Amino acid sequence: MDDLLPGFVAVEVAADADFEGELLPAEAAHLSPRAVASRRREFTAGRVCARRALGRLGVLGHPLTSAENRAPVWPGGTTGSITHTAGYCAAAVARTPQVRAVGIDAERRTILPANVRASICLPEELDWCARRPGEDWWPAVHFSAKEVVYKLWSPLVGTWLDFHEARLTLDVEAGTWTARIDPRKLDKSPGAPARFDGRFHVAPDLVRSAAVVPA
Template sequence: MRDLLPEWVAVEVAGEADYTAALLPAEAAALSARAVANRRREFTAGRTCARRALSRLGVHGRPLVPAENRAPVWPDGTTGSITHTAGYCAAAVARRADVRAVGIDAERRTILPENVRSAICRPEELAWCARRPDEDWWAAVHFSAKEVVYKLWSPIMGTWLDFLEARLTIDVDRGEFEAEILPEKLAKEPGAPKLFRGRFHADPDLVRSAGVVLE
């Protein structure tokens, strides 16, 4: 994630020990006793990475409990994002004086089932993917980038943004994307940003995406 974000965003990627690190009491209390082992590992790694990133901003020992939408409640004056997928977890945080929102996401580079692709991609996006027949994992890039867009939208607007309410344009050569929020969504959300930008990178088995909103 480090190469996808400005240098003033603190980024931490989980190592194996982070998945079994000690949670702070408030974090442990927020984790359901019914949570399966994999959920516990992901939650633990995410909080551990996020607290380590916050410490680089001078914020130490603050628990990160989930809000109703399961996103972390960040300490005053900060904002951030956590992502986890099989075998990978990362956190990115920044000062609110520098940025309105930070979003990161990681997904396995895989071919998504048709019903999942149609829930993520608009018809024009599916057509774009279809024109890349030798690289049919591009729907996973749309998935990852749109997750970033939602993570940027949510702390600013406090409302839900559906995958199909954003139209994505991908610049393959530059590793960049733009997401245009549809006019009908903007009509219901006065003051909402109209356009989000970010960067992505596709490794052999992992897609990483990230973006920030400055103003």
């Protein structure tokens, strides 16, 4: 994931052992006792990676709890993001106020069903994907980038953002994307950023996206 982020962001990608790591008591309290084994493993790997990344910023042993909206509660002076998908987990953290928000996302490179594609992509985004026959991963790239947009929007603005409230344009050669927020949403969101700029990468089995909002 660090290939998609500037060097001042500390990034940790989980090794196999991290999925079996230790949670701090305050973190374990945020995992439902009914959590299935796969949820326990991904939650654990996310916390272990996030604490290791925070350690690189000099923040040691701080439990990473979750807010009511499920967002991680980052220690004072830091912000970050966690992602996990089958067999892959990463965390990225940076210092505030130099960085206002960090967003990362990873998804398995699957072919999304038509109804899912339509719920994520605007008609013009679907048209863009349709102009790339045989490259069936582009809707998954849109999904991943929009998840990043939400992980930036949510801590900065504090409200819900629908998939159709961000319009994505991708530069395939550069591996970059820009998300522009629907002006009607901005009218209802004083001070909210109007656009987010990020990077993406497509591997045979994994799609990754990331972005930061600088000060």
